[in-house]
Amino acid sequence: MELRTLRYFVAVAEELHFGRAAARLHMSQPPLSRAIKRLETHLGATLLHRSPTGVTLTPAGTVLLNEARDLLDRADLIPARVAAEAGAASLTIGLLGDGTDLGAVRLADSYRERHPGVEVRVREADLTDPTCGLRAGLVDVALTRAPFDETGLAVRELRADPVGAVLRADDPLADRAHLELADLAGRRWFQFPDGTDPQWWSYWNGGEPREGPVVRAVQECRSAVLWNGTVGMTPLGHAMPEGLTAVPLADMAPSRVVAAWSAGDTNPLIPSFVRLATAAYRR
Known part of the structure; x- marks a missing residue:
């Protein structure tokens, strides 16, 4: 049993989906599926229940996942501990x-x-x-x-993490249970500087061109909302400073x-x- 095969299995078991596991491993799905089948044959046990929507672990698969994680953790520690002992x-x-x-x-x-x-x-x-x-x-x-x-x-x-719109606490939309991007049409959003990664820029602008003050740090984003009434997005679950609130955005990934x-x-x-x-x- 090779460590590589165990890494394949752990990826599938954690993702519960062959496609996502293959992407995580930077390989195509067919050889991943074949490797898992060979592992099941070698162990004489069904490890995964397969369905069109994904996979679930069998009791035997759960046992192997726990054992494989422990074994891989120990294997990963070997070169790190050797490097530490070498003082580098x-x-x-x-x-x-x-x-x-x-x-x-x-x-x-x-x-x-x-x-x-x-x-x-x-x-x-x-x-x-x-x-x-x-x-x-x-x-x-x-x-x-x-x-x-x-x-x-x-x-x-x-x-x-789900995301929400950052608003002043006295904004007309601040008391809503949730918002959609269309509710913020025409509003000024805080912006990242020219040259920022286009995928990153597009996500935090809700996929549309926006206008507003340029910011570089989280505190600058919050200050733009507090002082200028601009809006933007933030991951939910972080405490907002006094005067600001975050309202969940229902149509944002x-x-x-x-x-x-x-x-x-x-x-x-x-x-x-x-x-x-x-x-x-x-x-």
Whole structure:
């Protein structure tokens, strides 16, 4: 039984969908399906119930998932611990947005527990660079939000957050239970500078051209709403400052929290970081 096959199985078991798992593994679906069938044949057990809408784990599959996660965690730790013992272990993490997110806090705790000898450096990025310095080579891995141009990058989704419109508390729409993008037509929105990743820019503008003040940081976004009455979007679940509120947007896709790193990067600390992040953000 190869570690690679176990990684394939864990991806399918976590995504509960062969297509999404194949995309996560950067491979096509047919060889992934064949690998899982070979694994089932090797173990003499059905691991997954397949259906047109996805898959579900069998009791045997649940057992294997728990065992495989533990085994892969230990395997990922080997090169990291060797690097730490050699005195060359460091990891630079790019953070976008709120570093007090409970997922990030849990990840910091678990990473410190697993890798006490690793020096972790953190680089906070503003909203103009969703890859947090990854493309410029300033960080090894980024905790950020999609969408953005993923060319040359590997990306793992950690969580999906609903989003809402940021409004002044005295805005006529502030008391609504939810809004749709059409309710905000004609309003001024805070904007990112020219040259910002087009996919990132389009998402936070609700897919349409907008006009409004240019901002680069979360606090600037909030100040634009408070002082100028502009609107914009924010992930829900974050406390709003006094004078502001966030109203859910019913027709906006969730904001995806992701880990991103350069495809092909051989840094031995990255696989363990990504696995720990996946667990920390899904609690």
